Structures are given as C-alpha cells and as structure tokens.
Amino acid sequence: MFDIVIVGSGPAGLTSAIYAKRAGKKVVVIEKSIEGGQVATIGKIENYPGFAQIDGFELADNFVRQAKSLGVEFVQDEMIDLKFEGDKNIVIGSKSNYEAKVIILALGSVSRKLKVDGEDKFLGKGVSYCATCDGNFFRNKNVVVVGSGDSAVSSALYLLPICKTVSIVSKYPELKLKGYSKDILNKLNGVKIYYNSNIERIEGDNFVEKIKIDSIEKEVSTDGVFVSIGRMPTTEFLLGKIELDEKGYIKVDNLMHTSRRGVYACGDITNNTVKQIVTATAEGAIASMQALKDMQK
Template sequence: MSNNVYDIVIIGGGPAALSAAVYTGRAELKTVIFEKKVTGGQILTSTLVDNYPGFPDGISGAELTELMEKHAKKFGAEIKYEEVLGLKVEGDTKIVTTDSGMYNSPIIILASGADPRKLGVPGEDEFVGRGVSYCGTCDGPFYKDKDVVVVGGGDSAITEGLFITKFAKAVHIVHRRAELTAAKIFQDEARSNPRVRFVWNSVIEEISGRDMVEGVTIKNLLNNERKDLPCQGVFIFVGNIPNTGFLGNLLCVDQGCHIETDENMETAIKGIYAVGDIRKNSYRQLVTAAGEGAIAAMAAERELTKLHAQK
C-alpha cells in the first residue's frame, strides 16, 4: 500500500476520532487521523470532566486526551497534524486534500466536531472554565445553590437551563426577544419551574469577576437600561458551528450544517461516516462522541470486508 493510501482516514483529532481509531487500529486497519491543531478537541481546555465513565474522581480534559491518544497510537493509528481542506469522491475512492498533501481511502470518518458560538463580550474568554460554560449537562452539577445565568431562547438553552435548576438556586434566562423559540413543551416546563426567571429583550454586555465569575451586566434592548446581576455561572447557548467548511457542498447545503447519518453513523455517501458533535442531533457529550466513533469504526470494518470480497 502506498504511503498516501489508507484503509481509514479520520478527519479531526477529538474524542470521537480517537475512539474510532482505537477500534480501526485494533482491527489492524491502516488508519490515519488528520488534526489541524492539537489532539483533544473541545475538551482539551476543561479542567474537570466529571461524567466520563471510569473516572469516578473526575479527570482533566488534557489528561483524558493524553490517555485516548496513547490508546489510539498503541493500536497503530497515525496522527498527522495537517488541516483537511477538501474531500472528493471518485467511485469507491475518497480523496482527501490537506495543507500538506493528498491521501486516498475507501473510508472516511468525519469527526471534525463543532465550536460553540460565542457571545463575543468582554469577560467571556477570560472566564471559560471559571464560571463561563457552553454545556449545562457537563457543568450544571458544579453550581449547587448558586445563581446562574443562561443565555439563549432555543431548545438547548431551555433544556440545559432546566437541567441546571436541579442544582442552582435560581436560573435567570436572558433572551434577546420577548418569546422563546424552544419547543412548547420545554417552554411550559420552564415557565412553571419556580427556579426559572426570565429576563426578556435583553443581552449580556459584560461578564465580570476576580478569579471566578461574580456577575453580568445586562442591557435591555427596548430602553437601553443596564443592570448588574450577581451570579456565579454563565451558560451560553446561542448556537453551535460545525466544522464542515472543507466539505464544500458535499453532504452540506450550506456551511453551517450538521451532518445527517443512519444508525451506523453512515452519511448519504457510502463509505463516509460522521461522528460526534459534527452530527445532526448529536448529544454533544464525550461519551456519545466516543460511542459514535466506535459504531462508525465497526460499521466501516464490515464495509471494507465487503469491498475486499468484491475485488
């Protein structure tokens, strides 16, 4: 097999990719992961992951990444630090173009993840992991009896906000409009929850504190009045941007689309799988990303066996 031909090409080096590579490597398939920055993806900056099975005392994102990477490499997966710029399909072959070369493979696993959309206000970047979060399921339990602000009005904001009410004293939902876009069932649940308070027609202008978040400045868009709201947590749910730009219009009608798959994680194109946060209806959790990576890897192995039998 030539140097640039692989059984499996995995795009992205986050948890979904590393999990897939453990399975494909262990099945003795020649596997390469392309990662444009460093392995680990979104979890790398998290100081405490408290919901990944096997780590009852929690583990930092950096340590978990190191273990996952070691595991994938142990079974022979190669990691190349190259950015994928394009993907083309020619019959059964997929051609991947990176910033350093071209590679062929019958199987592609798309695991390039997504990035939470940011508010872009002062204090947001400074306090990530110190009060600012983009995941209620991950970080909600750290806010027992605290005041928390949730930004957004869609399904994610409301369902994650409701989850946080199990722990927080109060959840203030700050929304730029006077009505929510979340499904009615979630809206009804939020309106009848005594721990939920709505701050309508308003945006966050600044997140402030010393070592940790201590409050936010809120601006009312109708009268431009500003007020300070003391809080210890700010959860931001204003969208999620999948890393699909390199696909052009392959599988995507626009640049912001999440990829649809079947239950084997296979996309509309035979031999191309999508796993983790890039996937439509993803639960955006480490354990689901890792699980989907494993499913795609096993389905891909079966597909490769079929392809080899046809030759």
C-alpha cells in the same frame, strides 16, 4: 494510500482510530487543533463511565496515548475539502492530501459564542457552554443562562435544583420554544427572565463575578454564565459533497454511513441529537466497525 483517514482527534475520531488500528489497518488521524478535541479543554468530567471524576485534559490525553501506543499516525493539518476519484476518497488538507479507501469524519461541533468581553477569558472559570456537564460545579451558586430557545430552557431546568438562583437573559420579548409548550414557563417559576436583553460583558478577577446586561443600569452579580445559544458544525466545505441536514450536521444512518460510499461520520458532527463523550465514542466504534465490514465486501 491509507486504509482509513480519520479527520478529527476528539473521542469519536480516536475511538474509530483505536478500533481500526487494532484490526490491523493503516490509519491516520488528521487534527487541525488540539489532540483530544473538545474534551481536552473541559475542566472536570463526571459522567463518563469508569471515571467518577476525571479532568478533561487527562481523559483526552488517555485517548490520544492509547491511539498512539497502538501505532496510529497523527498529522497536524486542516481538512479543507473532500474529493472522490473512482474508489479513492481524498481528504484535501491545507498542507497535504490524504488518499484512503475509507474516510471517517469526526469533526465535532463548536458552540456559538456570545462574542462579548470576558467570554474567552473566563471559559472554564465561570463561563460554560454545557449545563449538564458543568452544572454540578455551580451547586448553591448564582448562575445566568443566556439564550431564548429550547436549549436555554433545558439548561435552566437542569440548573434549577442545583443552583441557588437561575436567571435567563433572552434577547427576545419572549422565549422561542419549539420542543417545549408554553406550560414550561410554570416550571421556570423562580427563574428571573431578562427579556429584550443582551449581555454586554462578563467581569471578574480569577472567576466570573458579574455581568453587564444592556437593559438594566446596574451590573448583575453572578458566579456563572451558561451560554446556550446553540452549537454549530463547521461543514460548509462539504456542501454538495455529502448530505447535510438543514443545520449543516452530517446526515448518517444508524451504522454511521453518510450519503457517500466509503465516507462515515461520527460524534458531535452527525445529525444525531445527543452530543456527549459517551455517544461520540460509541459512534466512533460503530463507524470503524462498519467501515471494516464494508471494506471486506
């Protein structure tokens, strides 16, 4: 039986692990994929304090090595269910089960994909899912934002002063704005919007060079494609076990408690709105410190 089982080895989970282990707890981190989480797949990061610029893989590796050097145990497994037996919380994995006094869920979220040819091939080579993270790498270049909602508009607004040209490809006849008023369109002055359009494929050699949009005959030259069609949590298996919001994110209070005693959540998987490394690490620290406090009671 572990004191704390942490699911997910991104910045949130690893920060939790570092705090818990330093407090002398028996901790295991369960990871189904790459140790270090999304960060390990990012190119350059320029907004994590302490590093003016750092390679995503290097930062992720630093997190992992710090946790391992403290003696945090890592297991390669996928959590597929969660069970509660009295005071015991049990993570059901596809390979094994893990009993703990406390469970910290740091599952992250995944970007919705366009599911078109070239999208996976050019990930990090012109295809991005995060304008605030990667926009600076497209300074004075031509970029296309794919999406119709607030996040697509927010990406376009962010990219506008940085890039040479910004276009939006929206599958609808108009943008579907919830947070922004229609006046925002004035601020998008200079942004070409392809309405009723979908990207059919992304092409290039080593980097993105052009895209095919279904509503126009000719291919469109571009250096970058920012996919802003939303992110999604993968929490279907938690339905009915802990409270989720309408999008499937885990509801937490400001101390990272979920609706179930002994289960905490942190990072991109929570219903908090800012999804960045610095907020993931902060929430990871809060989850762990609060869990330690609650365990003492």
